[in-house]
Each structure stands twice: as C-alpha cells, then as structure tokens.
Amino acid sequence: GNSVTQMEGPVTLSEEAFLTINCTYTATGYPSLFWYVQYPGEGLQLLLKATKADDKGSNKGFEATYRKETTSFHLEKGSVQVSDSAVYFCALSGTYKYIFGTGTRLKVLA
Amino acid sequence: SAVISQKPSRDICQRGTSLTIQCQVDSQVTMMFWYRQQPGQSLTLIATANQGSEATYESGFVIDKFPISRPNLTFSTLTVSNMSPEDSSIYLCSVGSGKTGELFFGEGSRLTVL
Numbered sequence: 001g002n003s004v005t006q007m008e009g010p011v012t013l014s015e016e017a018f019l020t021i022n023c024t025y026t027a028t029g030y031p032s033l034f035w036y037v038q039y040p041g042e043g044l045q046l047l048l049k050a051t052k053a054d055d056k057g058s059n060k061g062f063e064a065t066y067r068k069e070t071t072s073f074h075l076e077k078g079s080v081q082v083s084d085s086a087v088y089f090c091a092l093s094g095t096y097k098y099i100f101g102t103g104t105r106l107k108v109l110a
Numbered sequence: 111s112a113v114i115s116q117k118p119s120r121d122i123c124q125r126g127t128s129l130t131i132q133c134q135v136d137s138q139v140t141m142m143f144w145y146r147q148q149p150g151q152s153l154t155l156i157a158t159a160n161q162g163s164e165a166t167y168e169s170g171f172v173i174d175k176f177p178i179s180r181p182n183l184t185f186s187t188l189t190v191s192n193m194s195p196e197d198s199s200i201y202l203c204s205v206g207s208g209k210t211g212e213l214f215f216g217e218g219s220r221l222t223v224l
Contacts, residue, residue, distance in 0.1 A: 032211050034212070036213075041217075042217055043114075043202060043215035043216050043217040043218050044153075044202070044204075044213075044215040045214075045215065046212045046213070046214075049210075049211070049212065051211070089152070089153070093211055093213075097155075098153075098155070098213060100152045100153040101152060102151060102152040103151075103152055
C-alpha cells in the first residue's frame with residue numbers, strides 16, 4: 001500500500017541556517033504530494049503541494065520538488081527563522097485518502 | 111478555503127467516561143474526516159463522515175468506540191466512548207477541497223485520559 005517515510009526529528013538549527021527535511025514515498029499511481037505545517041497549539045495547515053512529477057511547490061521560502069525517479073519530496077528552505085519552529089508533515093493523497101508521515105519537529109534558535 | 115471550529119479544544123477525562131467532540135465548518139461539505147494524532151506520532155484516519163449515511167471507519171476503528179454523527183452538511187461530532195489512557199490524543203476534524211485536493215483542519219481537541 002501507499003506509505004510516507006519522513007526523517008525523524010527533532011531538527012535544531014540556528015537562525016539563517018539551511019533546512020532540508022527528507023521525505024520519500026511509495027505509492028501506486030500518481031498521487032499528489034503535500035507538506036503540512038503545525039505550529040504550536042494550532043491545527044495543520046497546508047504549506048505547499050505538487051500534483052505531478054517535476055512540479056515544484058513553494059510557499060513562504062520553502063520549496064519541494066516532486067521527484068518520481070527517486071520517489072522523494074524533500075522540503076528545503078535557504079534561511080530559516082525562529083518563526084519556522086513547528087512540526088512538518090509530508091503527505092500523499094489519492095482521492096482524499098491521505099497518508100501522513102510521522103512529522104518532523106523543527107526548532108530554530110535565535 | 112474552509113474555516114473549521116472544534117470544541118472542546120482540550121479536556122481531561124476520567125477512565126471509563128465518554129466525550130463528544132464537535133466540528134463546525136463554515137461551508138457545506140460532502141465529506142468530513144476525523145483523524146487521531148497520538149503523542150509523537152502521525153495522523154491516522156479514524157473515519158469519513160458523510161451526510162445522510164453511516165460513517166466509513168478505517169481498519170482498527172469501530173463504531174461502538176468512535177460513534178460519529180453527521181446531521182447536516184456543516185457539522186459533525188465524534189464521540190470517544192469508554193475512554194482509557196490509550197485514547198489520550200489530539201483528535202482532528204478536517205474537510206477537503208475538491209478543487210485543490212487540500213485538506214483543511216480544525217485546531218484539534220486534545221484529550222487526556224487519567
């Protein structure tokens with residue numbers, strides 16, 4: 001069946017550091033891929049998405065590229081801020097059947 | 111987009127009791143989803159609630175433990191019955207966008223069972 005594997009956290013970075021959170025998937029067909037973010041005390045919200053191979057999703061300085069050949073959707077940001085501290089979830093979707101990764105907690109220190 | 115309100119936001123419950131979580135959406139939606147997020151773990155789909163029919167439960171979840179109501183297109187409730195400490199989790203209500211495939215989430219209901 002479909003699955004999502006996400007790098008374990010927590011990830012602790014200094015402000016302005018480069019961020020990569022790895023995400024790989026297994027799926028039949030051609031799912032859409034998503035990154036969701038959960039700030040402390042809040043629900044999940046969509047950060048970015050990609051619906052087909054080679055698509056690049058981007059938002060708030062974050063980027064992720066849908067790589068079919070490596071079945072990956074790694075999240076990157078060139079310069080993180082303290083306000084980026086949150087839990088990040090990689091997810092795939094096939095007809096509303098979402099599969100979420102385990103989440104990666106990011107802590108950014110000033 | 112959709113705005114989702116959940117109540118209660120958090121509660122502390124005694125073993126053996128039941129608690130009902132309410133989910134209100136600001137627009138009419140066909141399907142509403144209930145997820146569980148256990149401490150330090152990912153989200154797991156409990157069931158899909160369709161208006162006018164019984165909810166569809168995922169493997170490992172049963173109606174007797176998690177009864178769901180869906181009286182109209184903007185509201186749903188999830189009851190956690192006969193709670194045990196293992197039920198301590200965040201329960202999330204969500205709806206999907208047919209156009210974008212995005213899921214919208216409520217802020218979650220954090221349950222602690224003593």
